[in-house]
Structure formats: structure tokens, C-alpha cells
Amino acid sequence: ILNVEQSPQSLHVQEGDSTNFTCSFPSSNFYALHWYRWETAKSPEALFVMTLNGDEKKKGRISATLNTKEGYSYLYIKGSQPEDSATYLCAFVIQTGANNLFFGTGTRLTVIP
Amino acid sequence: EPEVTQTPSHQVTQMGQEVILRCVPISNHLYFYWYRQILGQKVEFLVSFYNNEISEKSEIFDDQFSVERPDGSNFTLKIRSTKLEDSAMYFCASTLLTGPRQPQHFGDGTRLSIL
Numbered sequence: 001i002l003n004v005e006q007s008p009q010s011l012h013v014q015e016g017d018s019t020n021f022t023c024s025f026p027s028s029n030f031y032a033l034h035w036y037r038w039e040t041a042k043s044p045e046a047l048f049v050m051t052l053n054g055d056e057k058k059k060g061r062i063s064a065t066l067n068t069k070e071g072y073s074y075l076y077i078k079g080s081q082p083e084d085s086a087t088y089l090c091a092f093v094i095q096t097g098a099n100n101l102f103f104g105t106g107t108r109l110t111v112i113p
Numbered sequence: 114e115p116e117v118t119q120t121p122s123h124q125v126t127q128m129g130q131e132v133i134l135r136c137v138p139i140s141n142h143l144y145f146y147w148y149r150q151i152l153g154q155k156v157e158f159l160v161s162f163y164n165n166e167i168s169e170k171s172e173i174f175d176d177q178f179s180v181e182r183p184d185g186s187n188f189t190l191k192i193r194s195t196k197l198e199d200s201a202m203y204f205c206a207s208t209l210l211t212g213p214r215q216p217q218h219f220g221d222g223t224r225l226s227i228l
Contacts (some may be wrong), residue, residue, distance in 0.1 A: 004155075030211035043117065043204070044156075046216030089156065093213040098169040100146065101217065103156040 002026055004092045006104035013080050014112050020076045022105040023090030027071035032093040033105045034101060035064055035075055047075075047088075080111040115139040119205050119220035126195055127228055134190045134223045136205030144186045146206040146217060147180065149173070156204070162188065163211070192225075200227045 005024045009076045013019045025033065032051045036044040048057040053068040077084055087108045091101035118137045126132045138145050147159040161168040162180050179191045188207075193197055202224050206217040 034216060036219075041221070043219040043221045044220070049214050050215050051214055091156075095213075098161065099144070099208075099211055099213055099215065100158040100161055100169055100171075101148070101156075102158065103148075105155055 002092060002102045004090065004102050006088075006090055006107050008107060010095040010108040010110070011049060011086075012110045012112060015080060015082060017080050017111075018076065018078045019080055019109065019110075020074050021088060023073045023075070024036065025071050025073070025092040025102075025104075026068060026094075027103050029095045030068045030071075030092075033066055033073050034091040034093070035073070036089040037086050038089055038106070039077065044089060045097040064071070075107075077109070080109070082111045082113050085109055085111045115218075116207055117207055117220035118217050119223050121202075121223060122221065123224045123226070125226045125228060126138065127152055128197055129194050131226050132192050132225065134192075134203050134205075134225065136188045136189055136190070136220055137186050138207030139209075139218055140186070142207035142209050142218070144168075144208045144211050144215075145180075145182070146208075148204045148206065148219075149201040150204070151198075151201045159190070159203075195225075195227045197227050200225060 035047040039046040050066040055066040087106045089106045090104045145162045150156045160170045160174045177193045202222045204222045205220045208215040
């Protein structure tokens with residue numbers, strides 16, 4: 001069983017604050033790391049896919065970094081807005097040829113206006 | 114933007130009954146997946162499907178489960194004789210291409226409640 005963990009489990013921040021959360025994954029047999037944003041009653045939406053150690057990706061106020069050697073990825077949100085409130089899921093792809101995702105537990109972010 | 118659609122949004126079924134969950138993947142996508150999330154737990158991979166065959170399946174996907182692409186648009190998950198522990202949110206996903214860099218496009222899910 002692949003252990004993909006996210007922390008914290010939940011987070012409340014004030015509008016305008018910047019925040020970050022962590023995804024930890026096995027450093028062996030790494031193939032790719034996905035981040036998804038999942039709003040309540042909607043479908044998970046892909047944010048980033050990262051494959052190389054040291055990768056950094058950015059989409060508006062959201063960015064992510066990847067360290068495959070130590071097995072972690074950070075997701076950063078700059079100047080949080082209420083519409084950023086969602087669960088953020090990371091998912092690990094193992095190097096077996098299959099492309100199924102092994103998900104973390106998720107970080108539930110609430111941005112308070 | 115094209116979407117993956119799932120029906121029904123909520124299905125309530127008696128234990129032991131068969132249930133079919135339906136998905137319409139994005140029209141030109143070729144690779145299809147089912148995942149589930151039991152309340153309070155992680156999202157778990159069930160099965161992947163390509164070219165009318167199962168590509169990969171997890172330990173959860175036992176003989177009670179089957180998948181089918183009955184026509185050019187639908188992708189279904191059937192649970193033959195449901196158990197209480199099958200109660201979960203079931204998500205369908207699709208990708209155009211294969212490969213670890215392909216972000217998966219998810220539907221809104223079907224909440225399955227077994228009584």
C-alpha cells in the first residue's frame with residue numbers, strides 16, 4: 001500500500017493571508033505528482049502535474065514545488081480568497097506503467113472573509 | 114469546456130441488489146477510470162480501462178465489480194451484489210492520452226448508499 005499523506009488535514013485562514021500545505025509520498029519508484037482542487041459538490045479539478053525533481057509550477061496565485069529525492073511537494077496560495085476554499089488533493093503516480101492515481105488524505109482549506 | 118458527466122448523482126439500493134453507475138467521459142478521450150471515496154477515507158483507485166479492456170485494477174475491484182463501455186459514449190461500473198461497505202462516492206475520470214503527465218478529468222461523482 002502506497003502511503004501518500006497530506007498535512008494539515010484542515011486549515012482556516014483569513015482572506016488575504018498566504019498559506020501552504022504539504023504532500024508526502026514515497027521517494028522510490030516516483031513517476032509523477034498531481035495536485036487537484038476539489039470544491040464541495042463539484043468534481044476534482046486538475047491544478048498541476050509535476051514529474052521532475054525541483055519542478056515549480058504556477059497558476060495565478062497558486063504555485064507548487066516538488067522534491068522527489070525526499071518525497072514531498074508543497075502547494076502555496078498567495079493572498080487567499082474565499083473562492084479558494086476547497087479540498088486540495090495530491091496524488092502520486094508510481095513507476096509501474098499504470099497511470100492510476102494514489103491519493104493523499106486531502107487538506108480542507110477554508111478562507112474566512 | 115467539455116465535462117465528464119455521471120448519473121445518477123445519488124443512488125440508494127438495498128444490500129444484495131445489483132447497481133449500475135453511469136459515466137459519459139469527454140467525447141474524444143480514450144482512457145477511463147473509476148475511483149471511490151468511502152466517507153472519511155482517501156480516494157481509492159478501482160479500475161482503468163482502454164480499448165474495451167481493463168488495463169489495471171486494484172484489490173478492491175473483485176468479482177462483484179465489472180466495467181463496460183456498451184456504446185461509443187457510456188462507461189459503466191456494475192456492482193453485482195452490493196454490500197454495506199460499498200457505500201461510497203464513486204468517481205469516473207477520463208484522459209485523452211495515457212502517461213503519468215496526463216491530468217485526469219473527473220465527473221461530479223455518484224453517491225451510492227447501501228441500506
